[in-house]
Each structure stands twice: as structure tokens, then as C-alpha cells.
Amino acid sequence: MPPKLSWQNVEDLGYELAQKHPDKDPLQVRFTELRRLVEQLDNFAADPDHHVNEQILEAIQYAWHEERDDTGGDGGYTDDDNGYAPPIAYKPDG
Numbered sequence: 001m002p003p004k005l006s007w008q009n010v011e012d013l014g015y016e017l018a019q020k021h022p023d024k025d026p027l028q029v030r031f032t033e034l035r036r037l038v039e040q041l042d043n044f045a046a047d048p049d050h051h052v053n054e055q056i057l058e059a060i061q062y063a064w065h066e067e068r069d070d071t072g073g074d075g076g077y078t079d080d081d082n083g084y085a086p087p088i089a090y091k092p093d094g
Contacts, residue, residue, distance in 0.1 A: 004045035007038075007052045014063025016041050026064040031057045 005012050017026065017037060029037070034057050038044055046052075 002043060005041065005043050006045060006047040007050050007056050008047070010056065010059045011063050013038055013041070013044070013060045014065075014067045016043065017060070017064040018067035022068070026061050026068060029061065031061075034061055 005016065007013075017024075020041065021037065026034075031054060035052060038060065039046070
């Protein structure tokens with residue numbers, strides 16, 4: 001049986017989340033939901049000596065986002081189209 005993941009295994013947690021939730025956009029997940037999703041992973045066990053904080057959750061979110069980009073499990077968006085369309089620039093008449 002593989003060892004359990006803890007909050008310190010940021011890259012592995014990002015991978016696991018990308019596998020389990022391929023249609024979720026990690027950048028749209030609030031930290032409270034992200035924490036819940038991580039804690040629900042089958043191979044996660046919190047280490048009592050290492051508590052989670054915003055910095056760790058942000059790193060996991062970024063790792064998940066990177067993994068999602070790499071695997072293409074993003075519902076169709078690519079590196080060229082990160083799901084963001086800038087607002088139309090204001091052009092005054094005349």
C-alpha cells in the first residue's frame with residue numbers, strides 16, 4: 001500500500017485532485033472547498049505536526065492547475081486560452 005499523503009505533498013495532492021476532479025477549474029475553487037476536497041482523498045492523512053495554511057492551499061491549487069493543464073483535463077481550454085477574455089478596450093469616438 002502506498003504511503004499516505006499529507007499537506008506537505010503539494011505536487012502529489014495536485015495530481016490526485018486533477019485525477020479525481022478533471023472537470024473542476026482549480027482556480028475557481030475556494031480554499032475552504034479545496035481543503036475539504038484534499039481531506040476527502042482516499043490516500044490523504046493529515047500529519048498532526050504539519051498544519052495546513054493559506055500558503056499550502058495556494059501551492060496545492062497551483063499544482064492542481066498545472067497538472068490540469070498538462071493532462072488536458074480542462075474541458076477544452078488551452079495554454080493559449082486560459083479561460084480569460086480581457087475586457088474590450090475603451091476607444092473614444094473621433
